[in-house]
Amino acid sequence: xxxxxxxxxxxxxxEFTYQGDxxxxxxxxxxxxxxxxxxxxxxRPNPAGLHREYWQxxxxxxxxxxxxxxxxxxxxVSAEFARKxxxxxx
Amino acid sequence: xxxxSALSLLKNAFSGNRGWKPAWRKASPKPAYDVxxxxxxxxxxxxxxxxxxxxxxxxxxxxxxxxxxxGNIGRNTTIVRSNYLLPESIRFYDHSVRLWENLSHExxxxxxxxxxxxxxxxxxxxxxxxxxxxxxxxxxxxxxGVWLSPAQIARYAPGVDISPSARFPVVGGLLQPRAGxxxxxxxxxxxxxxxxxxxxxxxxxxxxxGFLRDGDQIAGVSTSRGDIRGKKVAVAVAGSTGxxxxxxxxxxxxxxxxxxxAFVSESIKPFVDCVVTFGAGHLYMSQSDKxxxxxxxxxxxxxxxxxxxxLPLVEEVMSEMTAMFPAVARLRLxxxxxxxxxMSMDGSPIITKGPLPGMYLxxxxxxxxxxxxxxxxxxxxxxxxxxxPHPINAPFTLSRFERGVIIDEKGQGPTPKLH
Ligand SMILES: Cc1cc2nc3c(=O)[nH]c(=O)nc-3n(C[C@H](O)[C@H](O)[C@H](O)COP(=O)(O)OP(=O)(O)OC[C@H]3O[C@@H](n4cnc5c(N)ncnc54)[C@H](O)[C@@H]3O)c2cc1C
Ligand SMILES: [Zn+2]
Numbered sequence: 001x002x003x004x005x006x007x008x009x010x011x012x013x014x015e016f017t018y019q020g021d022x023x024x025x026x027x028x029x030x031x032x033x034x035x036x037x038x039x040x041x042x043x044r045p046n047p048a049g050l051h052r053e054y055w056q057x058x059x060x061x062x063x064x065x066x067x068x069x070x071x072x073x074x075x076x077v078s079a080e081f082a083r084k085x086x087x088x089x090x
Numbered sequence: 091x092x093x094x095s096a097l098s099l100l101k102n103a104f105s106g107n108r109g110w111k112p113a114w115r116k117a118s119p120k121p122a123y124d125v126x127x128x129x130x131x132x133x134x135x136x137x138x139x140x141x142x143x144x145x146x147x148x149x150x151x152x153x154x155x156x157x158x159x160x161g162n163i164g165r166n167t168t169i170v171r172s173n174y175l176l177p178e179s180i181r182f183y184d185h186s187v188r189l190w191e192n193l194s195h196e197x198x199x200x201x202x203x204x205x206x207x208x209x210x211x212x213x214x215x216x217x218x219x220x221x222x223x224x225x226x227x228x229x230x231x232x233x234x235g236v237w238l239s240p241a242q243i244a245r246y247a248p249g250v251d252i253s254p255s256a257r258f259p260v261v262g263g264l265l266q267p268r269a270g271x272x273x274x275x276x277x278x279x280x281x282x283x284x285x286x287x288x289x290x291x292x293x294x295x296x297x298x299x300g301f302l303r304d305g306d307q308i309a310g311v312s313t314s315r316g317d318i319r320g321k322k323v324a325v326a327v328a329g330s331t332g333x334x335x336x337x338x339x340x341x342x343x344x345x346x347x348x349x350x351x352a353f354v355s356e357s358i359k360p361f362v363d364c365v366v367t368f369g370a371g372h373l374y375m376s377q378s379d380k381x382x383x384x385x386x387x388x389x390x391x392x393x394x395x396x397x398x399x400x401l402p403l404v405e406e407v408m409s410e411m412t413a414m415f416p417a418v419a420r421l422r423l424x425x426x427x428x429x430x431x432x433m434s435m436d437g438s439p440i441i442t443k444g445p446l447p448g449m450y451l452x453x454x455x456x457x458x459x460x461x462x463x464x465x466x467x468x469x470x471x472x473x474x475x476x477x478x479p480h481p482i483n484a485p486f487t488l489s490r491f492e493r494g495v496i497i498d499e500k501g502q503g504p505t506p507k508l509h
Contacts, residue, residue: 001400012402013400013402014402014405018391018392018507020346020393020505020507021346021393034492035492038491038492039342041435041491041504042344042435042491042492042504043342043343043344044342044343044344044345044346045332045341045342046332046342046343046345046346046347046393047332048332048333048347048395051393053392053393069392071347071393071394071395071396072395072396073396074394074396074400
């Protein structure tokens with residue numbers, strides 16, 4: 001797998017650290033809604049197909065990236081800075 | 091039906107091995123069953139066998155989308171052990187080891203269970219303390235944890251590099267003598283043949299594509315070979331759990347699918363007669379009866395439904411292998427492959443009634459579902475037959491995550507790739 005870091009260009013998988021599913025949203029820290037916390041901490045959609053996920057370019061520029069990858073073919077559809085992706089989707 | 095004996099071996103050897111009979115019937119789906127088991131891996135087959143053998147429920151179908159043994163039951167590194175820390179795990183896996191000890195007799199099929207011992211190497215005083223604690227926990231529950239010094243390790247597993255100049259010097263090791271390996275395919279075939287003889291229909295090339303409902307109640311499945319009704323539907327599809335449960339409308343589970351690779355070297359003369367694990371990284375290795383070294387390491391560490399992995403992990407596993415056994419450095423690799431693992435959020439399995447009425451769920455096997463095959467089938471069958479868990483699987487609920495009673499052996503937290 002090659003991941004195209006927006007800062008460094010296409011780099012080998014070995015330079016990256018996987019940080020898991022990006023679809024989750026953390027409840028307000030003050031929230032006492034246990035169902036929402038349970039969903040955030042433990043539940044995953046675990047799709048066979050396109051997956052939005054975080055990777056860190058830990059062996060390179062150390063940016064956090066939001067990557068869209070196919071979990072069946074391992075094809076990488078897109079990789080962008082996580083913060084920018086976040087700003088776009090709000 | 092296939093019978094095996096010295097005489098049948100001899101007869102078939104002289105007749106070009108053309109006279110062997112199939113070990114189970116090629117069953118076609120009937121319109122309805124008492125229990126439908128989805129997934130013909132080790133766990134599905136064992137469940138069907140114990141339903142028939144222990145509970146007299148014989149109108150059972152096992153539906154397998156491919157052929158028997160095409161999933162992880164035929165892809166694993168065959169290690170069987172119960173060297174756990176937490177009482178829930180020790181009780182469950184020790185029950186499994188006890189079933190393994192009698193399995194060849196019970197099934198009248200040689201599963202080649204070999205109690206050759208599993209040795210966990212420790213490489214620092216802190217790791218030694220941790221392993222000794224685990225050994226004591228096992229002994230506390232009546233298990234067999236034994237601490238070995240480096241000198242004892244040198245006698246027990248002569249190939250291990252115990253020299254002080256090793257990259258990660260060995261300070262000792264935790265041995266479980268009753269642990270070992272078994273022949274993985276034989277486990278699937280043995281359970282399949284024994285279940286078939288009790289009347290269970292094993293239906294291959296039959297993919298479940300949806301669930302039938304009567305109101306809220308799950309009442310059967312639609313498949314690539316038509317609709318089949320079942321009073322109870324039990325799902326045991328390991329790495330495909332997410333996909334199959336989505337067909338029933340369950341979008342989220344405390345499971346992620348990851349790929350795990352395994353490797354086998356060319357055959358060599360007897361080199362190591364136990365299972366050895368490397369504590370400074372993640373590696374487990376044994377030698378098969380054919381002489382190949384069979385070994386594996388970590389997951390590829392990202393979600394995957396592909397039954398193949400990537401090269402960085404291969405490199406890591408090989409470097410650990412040569413650190414542990416410098417003598418194997420020039421061996422050639424024969425094969426490598428991958429399997430899809432149902433990694434749970436606390437590293438422990440789920441064997442439960444539900445989550446929908448009429449449904450039963452068995453999943454979350456992580457790295458270790460092969461050794462669990464007998465106990466998983468036994469306790470899942472119990473749960474299906476009696477609508478309540480057996481004491482050994484009672485802690486392994488789906489609701490434990492909501493209730494905060496997780497069973498996390500290593501205290502890793504809800505990060506599936508770390509379990
Ligand atoms: C490389 C590797 C090494 C391992 N090493 C060990 C080890 O040393 N010790 C150990 O204890 N465990 C080990 N494991 C784990 C162990 O193999 C698994 O946890 C265990 O086999 C899973 O249970 P199973 O046998 O029922 O799974 P599987 O054999 O995967 O069975 C699930 C079945 O469900 C079928 N299925 C899926 N979807 C459908 C559908 N829609 N309809 C019908 N059927 C369907 C699949 O085709 C499959 O045959 C290893 C796994 C891997 C991949
Ligand atoms: Zn970068």
